[in-house]
Amino acid sequence: MALSLLNMTNNLVLNQLAQYLPSSEAKRIFHGRGGLFEGWEQVNIEVYPPVVWVIIYQKIDESKLYDLLEQVSEQADQWGIENIYLQRRFMSGNPVEVFFGDESMLEVDFQVVEQGLKYWVNLGKNQNSGLFLDMCEGRRWVREISGNKSVLNLFSYTCSLGINAAAGGAQSVVNVDMAKAAIKRGQQNLSINELGSSRVSFIAQDIFKMVKKINQKGPYDLLIADPPSFQSKAFDVRRDYMKLLEKFKGALAKNALLMLCLNSPALGEAFLKELVAEVLPEAKLVERLSNPEVLADSSEDASLKVLIFKMESNE
Numbered sequence: 001m002a003l004s005l006l007n008m009t010n011n012l013v014l015n016q017l018a019q020y021l022p023s024s025e026a027k028r029i030f031h032g033r034g035g036l037f038e039g040w041e042q043v044n045i046e047v048y049p050p051v052v053w054v055i056i057y058q059k060i061d062e063s064k065l066y067d068l069l070e071q072v073s074e075q076a077d078q079w080g081i082e083n084i085y086l087q088r089r090f091m092s093g094n095p096v097e098v099f100f101g102d103e104s105m106l107e108v109d110f111q112v113v114e115q116g117l118k119y120w121v122n123l124g125k126n127q128n129s130g131l132f133l134d135m136c137e138g139r140r141w142v143r144e145i146s147g148n149k150s151v152l153n154l155f156s157y158t159c160s161l162g163i164n165a166a167a168g169g170a171q172s173v174v175n176v177d178m179a180k181a182a183i184k185r186g187q188q189n190l191s192i193n194e195l196g197s198s199r200v201s202f203i204a205q206d207i208f209k210m211v212k213k214i215n216q217k218g219p220y221d222l223l224i225a226d227p228p229s230f231q232s233k234a235f236d237v238r239r240d241y242m243k244l245l246e247k248f249k250g251a252l253a254k255n256a257l258l259m260l261c262l263n264s265p266a267l268g269e270a271f272l273k274e275l276v277a278e279v280l281p282e283a284k285l286v287e288r289l290s291n292p293e294v295l296a297d298s299s300e301d302a303s304l305k306v307l308i309f310k311m312e313s314n315e
């Protein structure tokens with residue numbers, strides 16, 4: 001039984017890679033964290049061509065993972081893979097092991113493509129690469145609906161959602177994040193996509209210290225909020241999400257859209273719906289964006305939640 005499950009998962013990952021590669025597009029290929037693959041709950045696998053990037057979240061018996069990666073490395077030439085790296089998130093400093101290839105793509109900036117747009121990434125320098133691949137459907141949605149809109153992108157990180165708003169024809173985009181390096185990366189992402197800089201602005205500050213300035217740049221037709229679940233002192237979903245909506249509700253245009261994200265497995269959709277019902281009773285839920293198939297989770301409520309609300313005026 002255990003052996004057949006193991007083989008099934010191996011085959012699934014190998015099939016995914018075989019279908020997908022070679023490709024220049026960055027993508028999550030396997031989401032063990034979704035809990036659907038027994039014994040693989042602590043492993044995610046992503047592709048940042050030409051690198052296969054494996055994240056191990058908790059200490060596990062790595063022998064079956066090693067078997068799988070051996071098989072992947074046998075196909076490396078055919079699939080355009082030059083390096084396979086393993087990041088161990090459960091160890092201090094998130095050390096990275098070179099499983100295949102060399103160190104040449106570690107801690108260096110390189111570009112990847114997703115849905116036709118380019119992004120700078122760096123594997124190994126920080127915990128995160130610079131592009132959260134699980135948000136790909138969010139980026140697609142933002143790009144589709146941003147035409148002529150004035151967009152506020154809160155917790156922008158490297159501004160991938162803001163870049164998509166600009167690519168989708170937004171009239172203006174304001175990106176805000178307290179991490180200066182992330183904002184700098186956002187400016188570089190805008191530049192490599194040649195989207196013009198006059199429509200897009202960047203604020204490298206704590207959102208709660210900039211409420212007045214951010215609101216002055218409104219009103220906004222689309223407010224995006226993609227906060228961390230918990231970041232010491234900076235943001236705690238349970239404590240601060242309501243405060244966030246209260247601070248920025250005055251800057252929403254008539255009929256504005258809100259894209260509210262929640263990536264905490266412990267809090268479900270109801271958490272966001274209740275918040276909005278209390279702070280913005282005039283906002284109606286329009287849809288929950290579907291996660292990409294690869295992100296399938298044993299619990300819908302635990303997986304990434306991206307809810308779209310629309311302000312409805314009475315006139």
Ligand SMILES: C[S@@+](CC[C@H](N)C(=O)[O-])C[C@H]1O[C@@H](n2cnc3c(N)ncnc32)[C@H](O)[C@@H]1O
Pocket residue numbers: 131132135154155156157158159160161176177178179182205206207208226227228231234235
């Ligand atoms: C989940 S990431 C956002 C990902 C981003 N939306 C994307 O699509 O790539 C959360 C970000 O929130 C930022 N952050 C956390 N608390 C903040 C605060 N109080 N003010 C500004 N930025 C904050 C962090 O620096 C981090 O970049």
